[in-house]
Amino acid sequence: MPMHIGEKDFRKRVSKGISDDYMRGAVRSAQERLQNRRAAAAEELGDWEEWRTLGQQIRSHTIEHLDYYLHQLSDKVAELGGHVFFAETGEEANEYIKQVIQKKNAKKIAKSKSMVTEEISMNAALEEIGCEVIETDLGEYILQIDDHDPPSHIVAPALHKNKEQIRDVFKERLNYKKTEHPEELALFAREKLREEFLAADVGITGCNFAVAESGSFALVTNEGNARMVTALPNTQITVMGMERIVPGWEELDIVVSLLTRAAVGQKLTSYITALTGPKQAEEADGPEEFHLVIVDNGRSKILGTEFQEALHCIRCAACINVCPVYRHVGGHAYGSIYPGPIGAVLSPLLSDYDEYKELPYASSLCGACTEVCPVKIPLHEQLIMHRRKIVEDEKKSTLAERVAMRGFEQIVHSANLYRTATKMAPFLTTPFAKNNRITKGPGPLRNWTDIRDLPQPANERFRDWFKKRNKQGGAI
Amino acid sequence: MKGSIMNRDRFLTNIRTKIGGLTASQPVEKPVWTVSPQKKVLKDYTPDQLVEVLEEQCQHIHTDFFRTSSNSLEKTLDEVLNHYGAKSVIYSNDERFVSYQLNPYFESSLSTGREIYRWNEKDKETSISFAEKADVGLTFSDMTLAESGTIVLFNKKGQGRSVSLLPRDYIAIVPKSTIVPRMTQATSYVQEMVDNGEDIASCINFITGPSNSADIEMKLVVGVHGPIRAAYIIVDDK
Amino acid sequence: MRVSFFITCLGDIFYANAGKSAVELLERLGCEVDFPPTQTCCGQPAYNSGYHKETLEVAKHMVEVFEHADYVVGISGSCVYMIHEYVHLFEDGSNWQKRAKALKRKTYELTQFIVDVLGIEDVGASYHGTATYHTSCHMTRLLGVKEAPFRLLENVKGLRLIDLPNRNDCCGFGGTFSVKMASISEQMVDEKVQHIEETEADLLLGADGSCLMNIGGRITRQGKPIEVKHIAEILNSRGEE
Numbered sequence: 017m018p019m020h021i022g023e024k025d026f027r028k029r030v031s032k033g034i035s036d037d038y039m040r041g042a043v044r045s046a047q048e049r050l051q052n053r054r055a056a057a058a059e060e061l062g063d064w065e066e067w068r069t070l071g072q073q074i075r076s077h078t079i080e081h082l083d084y085y086l087h088q089l090s091d092k093v094a095e096l097g098g099h100v101f102f103a104e105t106g107e108e109a110n111e112y113i114k115q116v117i118q119k120k121n122a123k124k125i126a127k128s129k130s131m132v133t134e135e136i137s138m139n140a141a142l143e144e145i146g147c148e149v150i151e152t153d154l155g156e157y158i159l160q161i162d163d164h165d166p167p168s169h170i171v172a173p174a175l176h177k178n179k180e181q182i183r184d185v186f187k188e189r190l191n192y193k194k195t196e197h198p199e200e201l202a203l204f205a206r207e208k209l210r211e212e213f214l215a216a217d218v219g220i221t222g223c224n225f226a227v228a229e230s231g232s233f234a235l236v237t238n239e240g241n242a243r244m245v246t247a248l249p250n251t252q253i254t255v256m257g258m259e260r261i262v263p264g265w266e267e268l269d270i271v272v273s274l275l276t277r278a279a280v281g282q283k284l285t286s287y288i289t290a291l292t293g294p295k296q297a298e299e300a301d302g303p304e305e306f307h308l309v310i311v312d313n314g315r316s317k318i319l320g321t322e323f324q325e326a327l328h329c330i331r332c333a334a335c336i337n338v339c340p341v342y343r344h345v346g347g348h349a350y351g352s353i354y355p356g357p358i359g360a361v362l363s364p365l366l367s368d369y370d371e372y373k374e375l376p377y378a379s380s381l382c383g384a385c386t387e388v389c390p391v392k393i394p395l396h397e398q399l400i401m402h403r404r405k406i407v408e409d410e411k412k413s414t415l416a417e418r419v420a421m422r423g424f425e426q427i428v429h430s431a432n433l434y435r436t437a438t439k440m441a442p443f444l445t446t447p448f449a450k451n452n453r454i455t456k457g458p459g460p461l462r463n464w465t466d467i468r469d470l471p472q473p474a475n476e477r478f479r480d481w482f483k484k485r486n487k488q489g490g491a492i
Numbered sequence: 493m494k495g496s497i498m499n500r501d502r503f504l505t506n507i508r509t510k511i512g513g514l515t516a517s518q519p520v521e522k523p524v525w526t527v528s529p530q531k532k533v534l535k536d537y538t539p540d541q542l543v544e545v546l547e548e549q550c551q552h553i554h555t556d557f558f559r560t561s562s563n564s565l566e567k568t569l570d571e572v573l574n575h576y577g578a579k580s581v582i583y584s585n586d587e588r589f590v591s592y593q594l595n596p597y598f599e600s601s602l603s604t605g606r607e608i609y610r611w612n613e614k615d616k617e618t619s620i621s622f623a624e625k626a627d628v629g630l631t632f633s634d635m636t637l638a639e640s641g642t643i644v645l646f647n648k649k650g651q652g653r654s655v656s657l658l659p660r661d662y663i664a665i666v667p668k669s670t671i672v673p674r675m676t677q678a679t680s681y682v683q684e685m686v687d688n689g690e691d692i693a694s695c696i697n698f699i700t701g702p703s704n705s706a707d708i709e710m711k712l713v714v715g716v717h718g719p720i721r722a723a724y725i726i727v728d729d730k
Numbered sequence: 731m732r733v734s735f736f737i738t739c740l741g742d743i744f745y746a747n748a749g750k751s752a753v754e755l756l757e758r759l760g761c762e763v764d765f766p767p768t769q770t771c772c773g774q775p776a777y778n779s780g781y782h783k784e785t786l787e788v789a790k791h792m793v794e795v796f797e798h799a800d801y802v803v804g805i806s807g808s809c810v811y812m813i814h815e816y817v818h819l820f821e822d823g824s825n826w827q828k829r830a831k832a833l834k835r836k837t838y839e840l841t842q843f844i845v846d847v848l849g850i851e852d853v854g855a856s857y858h859g860t861a862t863y864h865t866s867c868h869m870t871r872l873l874g875v876k877e878a879p880f881r882l883l884e885n886v887k888g889l890r891l892i893d894l895p896n897r898n899d900c901c902g903f904g905g906t907f908s909v910k911m912a913s914i915s916e917q918m919v920d921e922k923v924q925h926i927e928e929t930e931a932d933l934l935l936g937a938d939g940s941c942l943m944n945i946g947g948r949i950t951r952q953g954k955p956i957e958v959k960h961i962a963e964i965l966n967s968r969g970e971e
Contacts, residue, residue: 030911030913030914034914034917042709045709045710046709049710050710061533063529063532066527066529067529067530069526069527070525070526070527070528070529070530073523073525073526073527074525077522077523080511081511081520082507082511083504083505083507083508083511084518084519084520085520086503086504086507087500087504090497090500091497093495094494094495094496094497095494095495096494096495097494097495098495099495099496099498100495100496100497100498100500101498101499102497102498102499102500102502102503102504103499104499104502104503104506108499112498152717153707154705154707154708154716155705155707158707158708172706172707173707174707174708175710178709179708179709179711198709198711198713199713199715201708201713202705202708202713202715202716203715205716206715206716206717209717210624210717213717214620214624229683229686230682230686230692232692232696238703238704238705238706238716239703239704239705239707239716239717240657240703240716240717240718240719241716241717243653243657243697243718244717244718246653246695247653247654247657247695248620248654258507263522264522264683264686265679265680265682265683265686266679266680266683268679269530269675269676269678269679269680270530272675273530273675282640282700283549283639283640283641283700284637284640284642284675284698285700286553286699286700286701286702286703286704286718287697287698287699287700287703287718288697288698289695289696289698290682290695290696290697290698291694291695292692292693292694292695292696293694294694295694295695296648296649296694298613298648299613299648299649299652299694300611300612300613300614300615300616300619300620300652300654301616301619301620301653301654302647302653302694302695306495310503312503312506316507316510317510319507319510319511320510320511320512340899340900340902340918340921341911341914341918344914344917344918344921345914377906377907377910377911378911378914379907380867380900380902380903380904380905380907380908380915380918381778381867381904381905381907382867382868382871382900382904383867383868383871383872384867384871384898384899384900386871387871400777400778400780402780403779403780404781404782406780407779407780407781408780408783413779413780417779421775421776421779421781422784424771424775424776424781424784425776425781425784425785425787425788427770428739428770428771428773428788428791429770429787429788429790429791430770430791431767431768431769431770431791431795434770434771435767438739438742438743441743453950455951460909463908463909463910463912464908464909464912464947466912467908467912467915467916467919467947467948467951468919468946468947468948468950468951469946469947469948469950469951470943470947471744471943471946471947473744474743474744477742477743477746478741478742478745478746478749478750479737479765479767481746481749481750482735482749482753482765483767
C-alpha cells in the first residue's frame with residue numbers, strides 16, 4: 017500500500033490534524049489565497065462555464081476511447097525513437113525503471129514532481145539499488161530533506177509546513193544559516209539543486225498531459241525544475257498515470273488553460289514544456305534516450321464503473337483548496353497521497369474499502385468541490401456512490417446503522433407510523449430536556465449533544481397547528 | 493520504428509474490456525466539441541491592441557517590458573543589458589540575430605569587456621557550462637501569447653533549451669508580428685504541423701516570465717531554478 | 731394560486747414556528763395553502779448515507795403524496811433539492827421517473843417560489859434589528875437558489891443585513907456527518923459561529939432548518955447572545971421586534 021501515508025487509524029490521524037495548530041494556520045491561509053486566485057482567474061474569462069463544459073467533453077471522450085489514444089501515443093513515441101513500457105502494477109513499473117537505470121550504470125537521478133511515482137513508491141525502489149534520487153520541486157525537496165515527510169497536497173506538497181519549520185529543517189539538515197524568508201529559503205535550494213541537475217545521469221518526470229497524436233508530453237511547472245530535468249541528463253524517463261492523455265494539441269490548449277487557472281489562478285504557469293521524443297541529432301541539450309512508462313496500478317478497475325469520471329481528473333487540486341474538511345484536518349489525515357475530495361473518491365478505488373472506508377464519509381457533501389472542478393467531476397455525488405457501495409455491495413456499514421435506516425424507511429414511508437413517531441418525540445425527549453434544550457442526549461443523540469444543544473421537540477407539531485387552525489375556520 | 497513498445501496488447505485489451513469495447517480499436521473520430529470559448533479570447537484585436545494586452549500582462553508576471561523599433565533595437569538591448577548588469581551573455585544560434593543586425597553589436601560589446609557567447613549545438617559541454625554561469629540568456633520569440641505574456645520557443649538545432657533556462661536572467665526579443673492572442677493560436681499551429689505529418693520541435697517551451705514558486709506558505713517567490721528576472725523587448729518588424 | 735406546503739420533518743418537529751410563518755406569509759401573498767397530512771420526510775438521511783433502496787420507497791411515497799398539487803413549496807432548500815433528485819433514483823424512462831419529473835417541475839423552496847413564481851420581492855415585512863444570513867450549501871450550490879433570499883431580506887423595512895464573511899463555507903451539518911465525523915463537524919461549526927460573531931449581528935437567519943439546528947445548537951452551547959430564526963419568520967413579521 018504505497019499510496020498510504022501515516023498512522024493506520026483514521027480517527028487518530030484526524031485528531032492529530034485537528035490538534036496541529038501550525039498546519040491548520042498554514043492550510044487556512046493557503047486555501048484562502050488559492051481560492052481567491054482561482055475565482056478571479058475564472059471570473060476574468062467571463063465564460064468559465066463554457067470552458068468547463070469543453071474540458072468535460074474532452075476528458076470524457078478521451079477516457080471513453082483510452083485504449084485507442086494510448087495505442088496512438090505509444091506508436092508515435094516509438095516512431096520518434098522512444099521506448100514505451102506498459103506497466104499494470106507499480107512493481108512492474110519500478111522493475112522496468114530499475115533496469116533502464118542499471119543498464120546506464122546511473123547513480124544520480126534528478127526527479128521533477130510526479131504524484132504517480134509517489135503512488136508506486138518509485139524512490140524507495142531506486143534507493144534499494146543504490147541510486148540517489150533527488151526531488152527537485154521545492155516543496156518535494158523540503159519534504160525529502162525532512163526525513164521523507166509525506167506530501168499533504170497534490171500541487172503544493174509541503175503546504176502543511178510553515179516557513180519557520182522549513183527554516184529549521186534546512187538548518188538542521190543542510191547547515192542553512194539564513195532567515196525564514198521564503199526568498200532566502202528558495203535561493204538556498206536553487207544553489208543546492210543546481211549542482212544536482214548538472215551532475216544527474218538520469219532525469220525522471222511525471223506527466224501532466226500526453227498528446228496522443230504527436231507523442232508529446234506537457235509538463236506544467238513554475239520553478240523550472242522540470243525543464244532542468246529534461247534538458248541536462250542524457251536519459252529521460254517519463255512516468256504517467258494511464259489517464260493523463262488528450263487526443264491532440266487543440267485539446268492540450270484547453271486542459272492546460274483549465275489546469276493553471278484552477279490550480280493557481282495563473283493564465284499560464286511560468287513554464288509549459290512540451291517534449292516530443294529524444295533530442296534530434298543536431299541538438300546539443302535534451303536527452304539522448306527517452307523512456308515512457310504508462311502505469312495502470314488500479315486505474316483500469318475504475319473504467320466502466322459509475323466512478324469512471326474520477327479518471328477525468330487533471331490534478332489541479334481546486335477541490336482540495338475549497339474543501340472545509342481538508343482545511344480542518346489537513347492532507348495527512350486522509351492517509352493517502354491523494355487527499356481532499358478527489359482523494360476521498362480515488363483512494364478507495366485505487367486501493368480498497370478496507371483501507372479507506374472512512375474517506376467517503378469525511379465530507380459534509382457541501383458540494384464546494386463539485387462547483388469548482390474544472391472538468392465537472394460530480395465529486396460529492398461520487399462520495400454518495402461510495403457510501404452506497406459500502407452499504408449495498410460491501411455490506412460494511414454498521415449493524416446499528418442498517419437497523420436505523422431500515423426503521424427510518426418503515427417510518428417515513430408509512431404516514432401513520434411517521435405521525436406516531438413525531439408525536440412521541442417530545443415525550444421521549446422530555447426527560448433529557450432543560451429550558452427547551454437537550455444538552456445530554458441518550459444513545460445515538462450523544463454524538464450530537466456532545467458538541468451542540470438539540471432543541472426540545474415542541475408538543476404541538478406544525479401539523480397539529482395546521483389541523484387545529486383549519487378546524488377553527490382556516491386562514492385568518 | 494526506431495524505439496520499442498513493451499506489454500502493450502495485454503494492457504490495452506484489459507482497458508478495452510473494461511470500457512465495454514469488444515473488438516480491436518477502430519480509428520476514433522474526434523468529435524466536434526460543442527463550444528469553443530478559447531477562440532473568442534482577444535478575437536479581432538489589432539496588433540497594437542495585442543501589444544497593449546501583453547504590456548499589461550507583463551506587470552502580473554514580474555517581467556520588464558520594453559518597446560523599440562528595429563533601428564533602435566541595438567540601443568535598447570544595450571540599455572537592458574546594462575540595466576541587468578550583464579557581464580556575460582549567451583544567445584541562441586538563430587538567423588534573426590543576423591537579420592536584425594545584432595552581430596556587429598555583439599562584436600563591439602566584446603571590447604567593452606562583456607562576454608558574449610553564441611550557443612553552439614556542436615559543443616554541448618562548452619555551451620552548457622557557459623549558459624550555466626551566464627548573467628543573461630537571450631533569444632528571439634517564435635510566437636508570443638498576449639493574454640498570458642508567454643514566449644513560445646521551438647527549441648531545435650541552434651535554439652538550445654538551456655539558453656532560456658540556465659542563466660540568471662532571461663531576455664526575449666519579441667518581433668511584433670509574432671504576437672497572437674493566446675495559446676490557442678500556438679497549439680493550432682503545432683496541430684497543423686502534426687496533421688500534415690511534419691516533425692515538430694523536440695522541445696516546445698511556453699515561457700511566462702521568470703521562474704517562481706509558491707511552495708512555501710503559498711507566498712510567491714520569484715526566481716527559483718530558472719531565471720530570476722525576465723524582460724521582453726518588443727520590436728517592430730524588419 | 732394553490733400551494734401544497736411541504737414542512738420537512740425537522741420543520742414539523744422542531745420548527746413549527748417557521749412553518750406557521752411560511753403558511754401565513756404565502757396566504758398573505760394571495761396563495762391558497764393546503765397541507766397534505768400524509769407527507770413524511772424527503773428521505774435525504776438515507777440517500778446521503780448510501781441507502782438508496784430505502785430512499786426509493788420514501789420517494790415513491792412522497793411522489794404520491796404531492797401528485798395532486800399545483801405547486802409544492804418547502805421551507806428547506808436541502809429537502810427541496812432532495813425531491814428534485816428523485817428523478818435520478820428511478821429507472822430511466824419508467825413511469826415512476828415521469829411522475830418524479832412532474833413533481834420536480836412544480837416543487838420550489840419558499841423564497842425561490844416567492845421571487846421566481848409569484849414575482850414578488852417586497853413581501854411588506856418589517857423587522858427592527860441587525861441580522862446576518864447563512865447561505866446553505868445545498869440550496870445555493872445544488873438547487874441553485876442564490877439571490878432570492880437576499881432580494882426578499884433587502885426589502886424588509888427596518889432590517890439591517892450584514893454580510894457574513896466566508897459565507898460560502900459549509901456550517902458542518904452534513905446530515906449524518908454531524909454525528910459520524912463529530913470532531914470535524916465541530917471545527918466547521920465553530921468556524922461558522924466565529925464568522926457570525928464577527929458580524930456583530932443579533933440575529934442569524936437561514937432557509938434551512940438543519941443548518942440552523944446545527945449552528946443554533948452550537949451558539950446556545952457556547953452561551954452566545956445570538957438569536958436564530960428561519961427566514962420565513964422575518965418575512966412574516968410586521969413590525970414586532
